[in-house]
Structures are given as C-alpha cells and as structure tokens.
Amino acid sequence: MVRTASEVAGRSAGLRASGPGRRPLVKGLQHAGRRIRPGLLALLAAVLPSLSSAFTVFACEPEWAALTRVLLPTARLHVATHAGQDPHHIEARPALIAQVRNADLVACTGASLESGWLPTLQERAGNPKAREVFFAADHVRLIDPQPGAIGTPWAGDVHAEGNPHLHLDPHRLLLVLAALAERLGQELPAERGAIAQRRTDFEKRWREHIAGWERLAQPLRGKPVAAQHSSFGYLWPWLGMRQTADLEPRPGMAPTPGHLQRLLDGLRAAPPLAVVVTTYQDARAGRWLAGQLGPAVPLLVLPATVGEQAAADGLVEWMNALLASLLKAARP
Amino acid sequence: MPTRSSPARLRLSIALLWAIAAGSALAQPRPGTADWQFGAVLDLTHTSRELAVGTRDAGLQLGHSDLTASGPLGSALRAQLTATFETHEGKLERGIEEAWLETTRLPAGLTLRAGRFASQVGYLNAQHPHADDFVERPLLYRGFFGGHWTDDGLRLNWTAPTPMYLMFGFEALRGKRLVEETAEPVGGLGITTLVAKMGADIGRSHSWQLGLSHIRSRREAAVEPEHHDDEEAGHDDDEDDHADEHAHGHHGAQFSGRRTWMVDATWKWAPEGNNRERQLRVSLEWARISGLNRHADAGDRHQAHALSVVWRWRADWEVGARADWLRVRMPHEEHFHGARLSEHALMVAWKPGHMQSLRLQLSRQRNGAAFDDAAKRALQLQYVLAFGAHGAHSF
Numbered sequence: 001m002v003r004t005a006s007e008v009a010g011r012s013a014g015l016r017a018s019g020p021g022r023r024p025l026v027k028g029l030q031h032a033g034r035r036i037r038p039g040l041l042a043l044l045a046a047v048l049p050s051l052s053s054a055f056t057v058f059a060c061e062p063e064w065a066a067l068t069r070v071l072l073p074t075a076r077l078h079v080a081t082h083a084g085q086d087p088h089h090i091e092a093r094p095a096l097i098a099q100v101r102n103a104d105l106v107a108c109t110g111a112s113l114e115s116g117w118l119p120t121l122q123e124r125a126g127n128p129k130a131r132e133v134f135f136a137a138d139h140v141r142l143i144d145p146q147p148g149a150i151g152t153p154w155a156g157d158v159h160a161e162g163n164p165h166l167h168l169d170p171h172r173l174l175l176v177l178a179a180l181a182e183r184l185g186q187e188l189p190a191e192r193g194a195i196a197q198r199r200t201d202f203e204k205r206w207r208e209h210i211a212g213w214e215r216l217a218q219p220l221r222g223k224p225v226a227a228q229h230s231s232f233g234y235l236w237p238w239l240g241m242r243q244t245a246d247l248e249p250r251p252g253m254a255p256t257p258g259h260l261q262r263l264l265d266g267l268r269a270a271p272p273l274a275v276v277v278t279t280y281q282d283a284r285a286g287r288w289l290a291g292q293l294g295p296a297v298p299l300l301v302l303p304a305t306v307g308e309q310a311a312a313d314g315l316v317e318w319m320n321a322l323l324a325s326l327l328k329a330a331r332p
Numbered sequence: 333m334p335t336r337s338s339p340a341r342l343r344l345s346i347a348l349l350w351a352i353a354a355g356s357a358l359a360q361p362r363p364g365t366a367d368w369q370f371g372a373v374l375d376l377t378h379t380s381r382e383l384a385v386g387t388r389d390a391g392l393q394l395g396h397s398d399l400t401a402s403g404p405l406g407s408a409l410r411a412q413l414t415a416t417f418e419t420h421e422g423k424l425e426r427g428i429e430e431a432w433l434e435t436t437r438l439p440a441g442l443t444l445r446a447g448r449f450a451s452q453v454g455y456l457n458a459q460h461p462h463a464d465d466f467v468e469r470p471l472l473y474r475g476f477f478g479g480h481w482t483d484d485g486l487r488l489n490w491t492a493p494t495p496m497y498l499m500f501g502f503e504a505l506r507g508k509r510l511v512e513e514t515a516e517p518v519g520g521l522g523i524t525t526l527v528a529k530m531g532a533d534i535g536r537s538h539s540w541q542l543g544l545s546h547i548r549s550r551r552e553a554a555v556e557p558e559h560h561d562d563e564e565a566g567h568d569d570d571e572d573d574h575a576d577e578h579a580h581g582h583h584g585a586q587f588s589g590r591r592t593w594m595v596d597a598t599w600k601w602a603p604e605g606n607n608r609e610r611q612l613r614v615s616l617e618w619a620r621i622s623g624l625n626r627h628a629d630a631g632d633r634h635q636a637h638a639l640s641v642v643w644r645w646r647a648d649w650e651v652g653a654r655a656d657w658l659r660v661r662m663p664h665e666e667h668f669h670g671a672r673l674s675e676h677a678l679m680v681a682w683k684p685g686h687m688q689s690l691r692l693q694l695s696r697q698r699n700g701a702a703f704d705d706a707a708k709r710a711l712q713l714q715y716v717l718a719f720g721a722h723g724a725h726s727f
Binding site: 091097128 | 410434436437438439441442443489490491492493494495496497498499529530531532533536539540541600604605606607608609646647648684685686687688717718719720721722723724725726727
C-alpha cells in the first residue's frame, strides 16, 4: 500500500516538474523575477513545493539517519535532533511538521521516546506515509521493561516498554540495520539488491570493529560508573560495566541537591570510575558530584549519539571516542 | 451531522462514544500503529480572590481536570474522547469536551475531523489548558471564547508540501458552545472559521510561528436585561440548554460579534535547540470583534491583546510574566457602554518531570471600572498532576 502511494507521489511530482501546462507559469515567474527583489524570491523558494524526487527520510535521531546513509546514500535526510538535544523533550516545531509533511519514510526509536512530540508532528503533517513509522525498538529486545507500569506524577518518566536508548549497543544496532534494510527494500524494490549489499558490507566491517572494541575495553570490565539518566544504559552491560548510581532521583526528573547528597555517601564508600553525563544534560550536577569525590573520579561529558551528518565512518568514530574517554578515565 | 435540538446533540455524543468503544474493540491490532492510550489530568487551584472575567472561584477549586482516551480506529481513522470535571461555586460540573474522529490516510496533506473538538483559532485555543503557562487564560480567551472554545462540527486542514510550514484550515461549527443564547433561533452550523499558520526555524536556536484566524458567526448573542457580565446570573434550565452537562453558569463567550479577526505570533529561543534545559517563549495574540449585534455601528468593536514571556532557566523551573488588555462595548438593550480591563500576571512554576507542576501566580487587574468585580490583587496556587499517557503537546 505504501509502495503505491509513493509511486503515485513520484509520478505527480514528475508531472509538476515537466508537464506542458507548467511552461507558461514558469516563464511568467521568470519574467516577474527580473523585477521582484531577491528577498521575495527566497521567500518564494521557501513556500514553493519541493520538486526533488529523491527518497526523503525523516529521522527522529541522528543514529537512524546514519544507518539510512549507510544503506541508501542517495536518500534526502531530515534529522530532527542532534547530540546537544534531549530527545525526550523536543517540541513539535513548525519546521519539523514541514519536514514530516515531505517525508517518504519516518524512522524513529520508539518505546515512547518520542511520544511527547512525534504524534503531534504526524497529526499536523497530514502525510499518510508518516503514519507507518519505522521504530527501531520494534526490532530488538529492550532492557528494563516495566510491563503494566502506568505513569504517575511521582514515578517519573517511566517507559513501560523498556529503555529506549538502544543504539548504544553495537550488537543491537546491527539488528536495527537489518530491519531498516528490509523496510527500505520494500519501499524501493528497484534498489533492494544494492541496499542488501551495503548492509552486508557494513555488517562485516562493524563486526570487526566490535571485536576490536571488546578487546580494547578489557580494562573496563567490572568497573562501576555513576551516570545521569539511563542514556548509556546499553553501553555499560556491553562493556561489562555497572551503573551504580543515577544522578536523577526518578527517571526524567532533574537531579536535586538532596538526592546527590544521598548518592555521595554511597559513592564515597565505592568510588566509580567516572561520573558520566550526556552533552544534552546540564553538567552542573555531575560536576558537583565528581568534585566531591575527588581528583580520582573525573566528570565525562559524552555525546549520546553521532553527528547529524554521520554515516558509517561517523558511527565508528563516535564509538571510538566513547571508548577512548572511558579508557582514559580507567588509566591509573 | 450537527443538529438543531439538544436531544439530537446528546444522541450524537452517545453515538460517537459507542462508535469509539465498538471501533476500538473491533480494530485489528496492526504492527507499527499505536495502541489506545488513556490518561488523566487533575488540576487543584487555590485562589485568594476571584478575577473579573475569571474562570476560577475564590478558595480551593478542582480546575479543568480530564480523562482522555485516544487511539486508532481501524487503519484510516483516529479518535479521541475527553471527559472533563471541574467545580464551579462548590458544584461539580461534568462534560464531554472532545469526542472526535479524524482521518489519518487522506492524500495530499489533507486531514478531516468530525465531532466535538477545540477550534484551532488563535495560538492557545487548540491547546489543553493543563499545559498553559499561567493559571488563567488571557482576558482575550476568557472574554471572547469562554476560556477554551470547543464545539461540534467539521474541520478540514491542508498542510502545504513546502519547506516552510504552511497550513490552511477551515472549520464549520454549530457555535452553541460559544454563543449559548441567541437573539433569534439559529440552526445548523452557525460559525465558520478560516485559519492560516506558518512557521520555521532560524538556525538551531530560534523557531517561530505566525497565525491568522477569521471567524464568521451567524449567532447573534441575546442581550440580557442586566449585568450580563455577572458570572452568577443563573439561567433557567430550558430544554435548549446543555443536556449532557451541568447547566450552570457561563461557558460560552461573554463578548461576541459577527466577525472576528485574530493574529498570533510566537517566538521561542533555546540555546542549541535544547529546550529541556533552557528556553525563552514569547507569544503575542491580538483579536478584534466587529458586528456586535443589530444595534451596533461600525465603531462598536471589542478588542483584546495579550503578551506573555516565559523563561525556563533550569530543567524544572520557569518564571513568566503576562500583560493583557480587553476593551469592549457592553450591549445594554439598544445601546452600548464602553468598558476596559487590564491584567498583569507574574508566575513561577516548578516542574519536576512532565507529570506534575506546581505554580504560584500573582495577578493584578486595573481600569476595571465597568467590571465591578475587578480584583486589585489575586494570588493563585495551582498543582497539576498527570496520570497515564500524557498526550503530545503542540508548539
């Protein structure tokens, strides 16, 4: 069904670009353009329909944009968020609605990570293709599921489905890659073979990297770490590390002085390797805690995802950088 | 679909309820589609002194609280049902605020909605009051829309396939929940609205939205013999009144007319777009109503505007200020009295997570000579709690 819809859209876009009826309008616009100021033309460009026929993907987070680039380098991408933004708390901004309106595929994390903004984008965009979202969380087993949990004001931001930050496990990332390749192949049957080939190539290289990272991470095994939120909840078990303290009193609630003070007593008895916060969290709470624990416990401000323009190399570099920071903290 | 008499309206609501319940039971669960979600919001507010054109009683009050169910109906429709509860002068009022069906699969950026829903005019009206930044809505909404205008009818929206957000919307509504009592009987869809919205980002940190709304109404408000601005004026429970909710007090607009123009502008700034930690929100709304009734001339107009600024300086703390002005022509028999009211509010809110917020607000009203109940100062403390699925919010 989605196939047919995209075919129809593609055909009508082609008609709009080259149909005979278009000619006089284009000429008229060109003629008018000589007299109209350039600023007005720029405004016109912003409100005229995009005639690009490239397959357009709206990615809620940069990691899914990166996987899309790996599989379909020709795709046009709108990346809704970056490593400096908390993906739980994005606003349904007009700019994002326009991007969803023009998307052929929407790729997100799921597990309620985007429940505060994606439904509004879908509703406002009026794009049926944006209703069949590719959710990464549908294709892997999540950690910490809390079946039957209903949100109460005092429990914090509980995700009943489990921890949604699954892209920090390189093994699970491959499962998502396979599912995304399958989906893109359904959307673009003509490219199915090429997509499958790119998937195989990436998977081979990524597995080699995983083996390298796991060798490199030997000194981290069994090490405790204090972190804010469950943002790196998949990284720690993969590296054999343990998160012994969460700076948030409840999931999604900002750290409070009282909670940090309570944590401090426990952490003094068993100092963590480091205090870890993400680049989108306010580092003040982490800095205070690390300061109290002394020079042996550094504060690490780590990016929870890749750059918005990243592809295969970007994913590798990001993982390299995360490991390098942790290993540096582990060096005596 | 909307009909003249109130038993028919009740039947419509019941039919919608039934359709939603039956539809959700029969709907095949499909991969990739969201499940039905249920949520509740509780609003507890203490007000030191009632404000003129206010929606809050003095003392402790159960404010706009609701139970909401929303989800897919089959593969091409989405539905929402919202029941509200609030106390007004010590009595519990219940109502169905939203009961609608919406298409999800129409092509070309079109969306059609039918049932009871909040009109999308202006910036605030379509938003749920529990997400507001202030305890009371601006005078503009309290005076012209009864706080939050929901009505029965149809909506057709078109979102343009442009790089910049551009949306045009049309609504045809009964208008009985806006202008409750008319000078002459008005049947069918008495009010139509046209809305245009546009918006975009500027760099990573700035975003903006502009809206233009026009409302045309065939419902000319009945002129009450005296003190129509008095909240306590009771109505006879004639059969034309609410059948499915408590028939008490005003819920519609105090000031209305044939034509309304509204302009809204919103600008938000968050360093690097990370609005969780820090954000500045500025919003300006303006409305003008003309064609007040058959006795009005071109100079008789209602006008209101509101400017609000809110600053989130930490993930869980916000402070805000709002100034709003209302200038109206109060109809008395066949002539009008001019009246003005201005209100200034300061608020501070603590929001530990997005399931609860505690807000303290100080409001001051001035120039309220014609509003005999204008409050010099009012202090309000509001606690909003959310349970279950908290719906997504708009920009």
